[in-house]
Amino acid sequence: MSFRAWYTVHKWTSLIATLFLLMLCLTGLPLIFSHEISHALGTSADPPQLAPGHTGRASIDAIVADAQARRPQDVLQFLVAEADEPDLIYVRMADRIDSPGLTAFYTYDARTGQFLSEYPLGQGFMDVMLRLHVDMYMGLGGTLFLGLMGLLLAASIVSGIYVYGPTMKKLRFGSIRRDRASRLKWLDQHNLLGMVTLVWLLVVGVTGTINALNQPIFAAWQASELKALAEPFRGQPPVTGPVSTEAALKAALAAAPGKSLSFMAYPGNDFATPQHFMAFMQGDTPLTSKLLSIVMIDARSGQVVTTGEMPWYVSTLMLSQPLHFGDYGGMALKVLWLVLDLLSIWVLWSGLVLWWKRRHVTAEQRQKALQGMPEQVTG
Template sequence: MNIRLWYLTHKWTSLLCTIFLLMLCLTGLPLIFHEEIEHFSGVVEAPLMAADTPDASLDAIVTAAKQARPNDVIQFMFWDAEEHPHITQVSMSERMDTPPDEFKTVLLDSRTANILDVPPPDKGFMYIMLKLHTDMFAGLPGTLFLGLMGLLFVAAVVSGIVLYQPFMRKLDFGTVRKEKSQRLKWLDVHNLIGIVTIVWVLVVGITGSINTLSQIIIAIWQQDQMAEMLQPYKNLPPPTSTGSLEKAMQTARQAVPDMHPSFVAFPGSMFSSPHHYTIFMKGNTPLTSRLLKPALIDTTTSELTDTRDMPWYVKTLLLSQPLHFGDYGGLPLKMLWTLFDMFAIVVLGSGLYLWWGRRKHTDKRISELEQLHLDFAVDLKEPK
């Protein structure tokens, strides 16, 4: 592919995705610090107790949650020991097939089974930022559209790398021609910041595109591995009652001793079957804590039905999520992610400025070849 085709690729992929990428960068800034924002906004925390205080029975927590919302059913139960220690989050709704946006939450103390809070559905600032960033309030079509914009962004970055070499042919690295026109100065800044942040933008762009496929990837897993694990129960009538969650958890811990629970999908919910508690376990290291391993526990007998490592495509999704938001290395990494995010905003904004300036101020006497030289210095003649 010659320089002109690379230039056209860079131009049009950039133009098509820039506005949406700016929106993603702006909404992504508060999402990087969502845990810290939650703490400052007054999210309830568990009271201080002795470090060796034992946890309450999960059956007691189930009973307390049902008392808090007697007309709802429990779909999921979550734990996040790092960000919210000693708190059990229970997601409830009117029906087992209720979509995630309509979940109602009950927060309980894991040690006493006391109810800490029954917050209303979150529709505040962080909810708006998350929805804009993930699907623009358009559901799966919006998510897939943003994934396409992410792929166009990756194409724009790759074509920009190709064009950078001829642009720098007669310039030292990092040169910003302050003595030239305002547009040329911004062109140099645009290219310099773009090449310096190239690894980060590729990582964030690729992982972001992978994340937009999460619903499709999970659906494939449900139709593939999950269906195979549930095959022995396919034609059995649903049980009339469910057994002890505490016993199911003990079975899961024994079956997967080197991991600890991340969340439970209750019988009949989207990640389980009417016959099972599906307990998703996670590892204890920075890497394995991002990976999940389901353990299917029969609700009637509390015995293990099956447990398997997730397939490669689900592991790819699970590992791409923390890379995208930079939330696996503590506050220093979040600060670095914020800095790179702001650099990306400058690159995207300067790209729009350069395009608009060209449309507004291009001299009609400049030939097409000279115009390419003005933008990317591919001609032998230096721009005046």
């Protein structure tokens, strides 16, 4: 492709996506520290201090019974755990077992069974930031649209490398022509910071696009692997009445040594079968804690039916989600993500400024530039 073609690609992919990317960068700033902000706002509970030497664990059945008693009109959907909060357990409830929405998200002390908090669903600052970042309150259509903006970002970055290439032959890397026209200073800053943030922007753009496919990816797993697991039991009646969550969890932990629970779906949920619990287990290292294996447990007997690994496309999604928000290397990586996010906001903003300034370059100035006149009107 010619320089002009690369420039056209860079210009239009940037213009189309920039406003949405600015919104994503701005809303992504607090989401990088979502865990810390939720604790500061009081919407996420810390496990209380217990007496030294306390090593017991609460009855999971007692915990889910307490949750059910708080909302007797609703049903249990998921039991959820987090690798970095081993002393907490979460119970998710909904009006129906297969409902995509939820009515309550309770936090319990996994050591004592004490109820700690109810997460405020659909309200608060962090919820607004998350919804804007994920789907702009437009559901799956909004999510897929933002995924498309991630692809445009990747195209803008690749084309920007080719556009910046000829400039690199004339200038030392990192040069800012402060003694020239203001537009050239903006251009040099835009190019410099664009190169500094290039890899990071590619990473968050690509992982953001993968994350936008969250629903289609799990729908593919449900329609293939999960359907195949459920097929031998298709003629059996669904489980009704009380079942033991604790027995299912103990069976899952025994079947997956060295792993802990990420979440467990109740029978009848879209992530399980009508007769079985489905436990999704995670490893104990920074990498394997982001990957999932499955344990299928008979809800009536509490016996493990089968175990397995999630397919590659689900694993790709699981790895991309924490990488998108810098959730791999503790606080140091989050701070780095913050700095790169702020620099990216400046790159996007300076790109808009350059486009706006270029619109006001006169035809006479353009003609002079083409004839080799002063380059402050080029770029």
